[in-house]
Amino acid sequence: MSAGLIYAATGCLLFVLGLGGVLLLKALLRRILAFNLMGSGAFLVLVGLAQRDGTPDPVPQAMVLTGIVVAVAATALALTLARRWHALTGREDIARVGDAGSRARRMANDRRKVGR
């Protein structure tokens, strides 16, 4: 079993682990971490699979290099959105769209009561 294949298999497991995190965890920061794990897993599959015969392949390596920079851009944007969401609603998670909506309505009601 070559090193490429070992890391490709690891990448598959990391991808599934991250996917599970995105689906099952509620805290937004945790989901962003899980999404990054998914990305890292995909990168490992990309490079590991291309190099399973043991010779380095510059094409997937260059693509992953691009991918890492794009991933940090996406993470920065996601973190900004999560912080904005937290500042607006006081929540660190999105349980359900309906819950968030009812909470927003409740807050609007509270504000009206305070205004009165």
Next chain:
Amino acid sequence: MKALWRSLTVVALLGLAAALLVAVLGLPPAPVKLAGEVATNLGASGVSHPVTAVLLNFRGYDTFLEVAVLIIALLGMLAAGLPPPPPTGSRNAMLPTLARLAVPLMVLAAVYLLWAGAFRPGGAFQAAAVLAAAAVLLHLAEILAPWPRDRRGPRLAIAGGFLLFLAIAAALLANGGLLRYPPEHAGLLIVLIESGLTVSLAVNLAAFFLLRADKT
């Protein structure tokens, strides 16, 4: 009900993991050898390091669009509302000294990485990452103040590198294709693009951390 859905999701995920592992481990050898193609054409690319050749010559449009993606992410951050500046005065007293020692070396390392990218591991991405990390370190040491959203310098730097890339790519359209370098000038053009790219990427990556809402 909720627990049922959770366990169903876990079972589905385990199935997915097993399917992926079987597919990856049982994959037949690839019919195309891209590494060989790259090695054959490396002489005409203008650089001698294969990864840089792929990034800036053979698949230059990937890199080009990547810079655009970074700018879009930054625009998204500006649109979503920037975070407030962090509280000051709570940092470790050692940090400014460390930053003053480390940052000149980091800048030196970045210039070396940019120069080395033509013939060995290194290049615009790594140089930009090191420069951006240096900026973040200076910011954490409170030597570099956060950037207000309408600061002109970072905007010019970010747009400048991208526009230089765009201008060279568009000029090469006359040569028969986007980013199809004439082999005799390829090395020079790649160095030119990489230099602009390093500045643009470094300022863009640093802006993810340093752009803060005004204190109002």
Next chain:
Amino acid sequence: MSTAFDLLLAAALLWSAWRTLATPQIGRAVILFIVFGLLLTLAWARLDAPDIALAEAAIGAGLTGALLLDAVAALRARRPDDEEGQS
């Protein structure tokens, strides 16, 4: 010998990824994610990809880690007074 190292590194990657998602405190999760990034740097070096290893060390572990720690600190600072209009 090298296969044993690869397997060990793969196990360490999976363990740190798992702990990143499963550990209760978010601050510790971010530290574990940075550890994961550094282990991944080793994996890239093992895969003959020094370019990616350099980028991963500077971006994956460094910049992303700084962004995440900053966000955690900001959320933690705001948590005690859990009210709107704090931005």
